[in-house]
Amino acid sequence: MNYILRNGSAYVNGAFTDADLLVKDGVIAAMGQDLSCEDAEVIDCQGKIVVPGLVDLHVHLREPGFEYKETVATGTAAAAAGGYTTILSMPNLNPVPDNVEALKVQLAAIEKDACIHVLPFASITVGQKGQALSDIDGLAGLCVGFSDDGKGVQSETMMLEAMELVKKNGSFISAHCEDESLLEGGSVHKGEFAALMNLRGISSASEYVPIVRDIALAEKTGVQYHICHISAKESIDAVRQGKRHGVNVTCEVTPHHIALCDMDIKSDDGKYKMNPPLRGREDREAIFEGLRDGTIDVIATDHAPHSAEEKARGLEKSAFGIVGSETAFAVSYTELVRSEIISLEKLIELMSVKPAAIIGRKAELALGAPADIAVFDLNAEFTVDPQTFVSKGKSTPFEGMKFYGRTELTLCGGNIVYRRK
Ligand SMILES: [Zn+2]
Missing domain, CATH: 2.30.40.10 (Urease, subunit C, domain 1)
Incomplete structure (x- = not known):
């Protein structure tokens, strides 16, 4: 037609x-x-x-392995409903795409059921367990990049080796940065809200410490290094410094970190629980500044669907993650453009042009x-x-x-x- x-x-x-x-x-x-x-x-x-189809660098499609949460069919239809035409899918699946055979299971589901372009990440480590590297040489030609999203790569040596191999293969790393030794078992940001409600908090350090580590490694290896869902002001500063030093580093922010902070949590409800958590007011201000000055490159959803039951256990016991595909544009437009923080043109860059560029593609309305x-x-x-x-x-x-x-x-x-x- x-x-x-x-x-x-x-x-x-x-x-x-x-x-x-x-x-x-x-x-x-x-x-x-x-x-x-x-x-x-x-x-x-x-x-x-009328704009180039949006590009989402961070989506959890849940298939294979967790089809009760989402499938390739429902996840891509949801993305399409949000204006997305290309999405990158995260590898916390079963089987984890840490080898070619496992990745082919997801590729077959994509081939069969995706209504838009889906480019899958392969995992950095076997089973995302951080103990041994995935078959990076074998996988590089079949995946868009490498990520252990959902978990941080704890070992610096392991991350260094991964970066060297990924660089050699001309691919890139999208890193979920989280130091597990600094987590303290929290469910919300370690800040004002946690103190008020007497909840254990997730420290900003658990995010920025590994980011500082990885930027140094990226500088050393020259690998293309992208940071998932940046949320803390110190993390944004680290990226700003890295860019000034010419490191090949980019980062994404989610619509929920743009729109909300920890004090916006209205009730003991799993719908406010995600990782990284809603941070403090000053972190949200730093996100605006990072978007304005180009430190933050893209908006990505971290669309992370779960069953109703998994999200009905309150802040402390619910699963981490919220959905985002169908609200991302409206939330970002309302919070950023209507509030005159950035221009509409800049928003299209953040949601379409730049995420495409990070994966070596073009998002444009042009003849042909x-x-x-x-x-x-x-x-x-x-x-x-x-x-x-x-x-x-x-x-x-x-x-x-x-x-x-x-x-x-x-x-x-x-x-x-x-x-x-
Ligand atoms: Zn993540």
């Missing part, structure tokens, strides 16, 4: 311009005013923005480019109702909150993968 996206405001070469887009045979075949095409369906985009496109209505305000989510996971701290920026349409490879009813 061919489409004309009519009268939208299109993001082209870093700026918004009024233009129609003709999507034909899976690519953007024409851009301009008053386009026509005999066999194309015309879709009215008046008053809406693949028709991976999202359309958002920035003026549409809506209340987050998890029961309407496509994802199997329903746990989100944004439940009941109002945001602007509704997904209207998502095209992947020229096919409609989401259309608001």
Whole structure:
């Protein structure tokens, strides 16, 4: 099927311009005013923005191994509903993709059920146990990069060896940075809220200590090094210093760390429990500064679905992780652009252009480019109702909150993968 996206405001070469887009045979075949095409369906985009499909560097699809939480089919449909056309899937699966055979199990599920592009990470260590390296040489050609997300690589020697091998293979590392010796068994940030509620806290040091370590290793090895879900102000400072020294380091922040801090936790509810936790007010300020000055490169969701039961045990006993695919754009747009912290153009960079660049791809509306496109209505305000989510996971701290920026349409490879009813 061919489409004309009519009268939208299109993001082209870093700026918004009024233009129609003709999507034909899976690519953007024409851009301009008053386009026509005999066999194309015309879709009215008046008053809406038309942007390159969003790219999420951090998604938990849960298949194979944990299909009761999410599947490739439901997770990619949820991402499409959020305007995403490319997502990177994390390897905390069963089997863990630490060897080619195991990775092929996930690749087969992706091939069969994914409605958008899914690029899987392989694990850095066998079983994500931190004891021995995965078959990095064998896996590098089949995966987008390497991550032990969910766990930090505790041993410095192991991380150094991993970086050397990953560098040799021309791949990259996406690191979940967490020093287990500094965790103290907490469920929320070690700060004001934890003190008030007499809860054990997760220290910022458990995040920034391994980040400082890894940036030094990345400098030594020259590997492309990306940091998952950065949350603490000290971590952001470390990345800023690293970039100044010319280290090949990038980092992501989640919409929930952008929108909330620990004192926003309203009740003893698992929907406020994620790792890293919601940090302090000053950390959130540091995130804004990091986004403004380019220290923080991208927004990624850390979409981490769990069953209702796993999230119903309160702050201390619920599983870590919340869903994010279907609210990421609206939350980020409302919190950052409507609050005039960054421009709309910058937001598209953070959610589409830059994450694509980190994985060596292009996200752009250009003649002949693949028709991976999202359309958002920035003026549409809506209340987050998890029961309407496509994802199997329903746990989100944004439940009941109002945001602007509704997904209207998502095209992947020229096919409609989401259309608001
Ligand atoms: Zn993680």
